[in-house]
Amino acid sequence: MRRVIKKLFLSVFISVIYGISAVCFAQNAGNDKASLRGKWIFEDITAFEGNVQQAFGLDDLCCELPREMDIRQDGIVCTWKEGSDTANYDFVVRGNGMCFAFCTEWQIVDNRLQLTWTYDVAGDTPRVFDMKVTYKLN
Numbered sequence: 001m002r003r004v005i006k007k008l009f010l011s012v013f014i015s016v017i018y019g020i021s022a023v024c025f026a027q028n029a030g031n032d033k034a035s036l037r038g039k040w041i042f043e044d045i046t047a048f049e050g051n052v053q054q055a056f057g058l059d060d061l062c063c064e065l066p067r068e069m070d071i072r073q074d075g076i077v078c079t080w081k082e083g084s085d086t087a088n089y090d091f092v093v094r095g096n097g098m099c100f101a102f103c104t105e106w107q108i109v110d111n112r113l114q115l116t117w118t119y120d121v122a123g124d125t126p127r128v129f130d131m132k133v134t135y136k137l138n
Helices: 002-029
Strands: 038-049 052-054 068-071 075-079 084-088 097-099 103-109 112-121 127-137
Touching: 038 112
Parallel strands: none
Antiparallel strands: 038 052, 038 068, 038 127, 068 075, 075 084, 097 103, 103 112, 112 127
8 A cells, every 4th residue: 555655646646747847838939049940020119217118219210220131040031210230140149148249138928029138328417228119029
């Protein structure tokens, strides 16, 4: 009887471990390289200074971000205001970061690609913004 209880306990324990592993894998699977593939079109930009949302547009940045990105296995075609360029995938995407003129952290949320970073604006009164640029999958 004791052996049966031990085997049953061990089976339940292993099932729980596999269940937790599957949940963790499912949560991380949304931010792997394959999930980036596709054509992403600029949708929105939000900027927060402290806890206050500020009016901000792509044209307000010192460096240009793509209006559209066609992300393929080995390359990314970025469409800018002035035209388009092709970049090596591994040069732009580094782990959970995407680097253009500056580097951002990326994640996929509700079929939207979100780029986030802290943006320092130099000037007479320096300002710091928490930025989020959202692209939708076309």
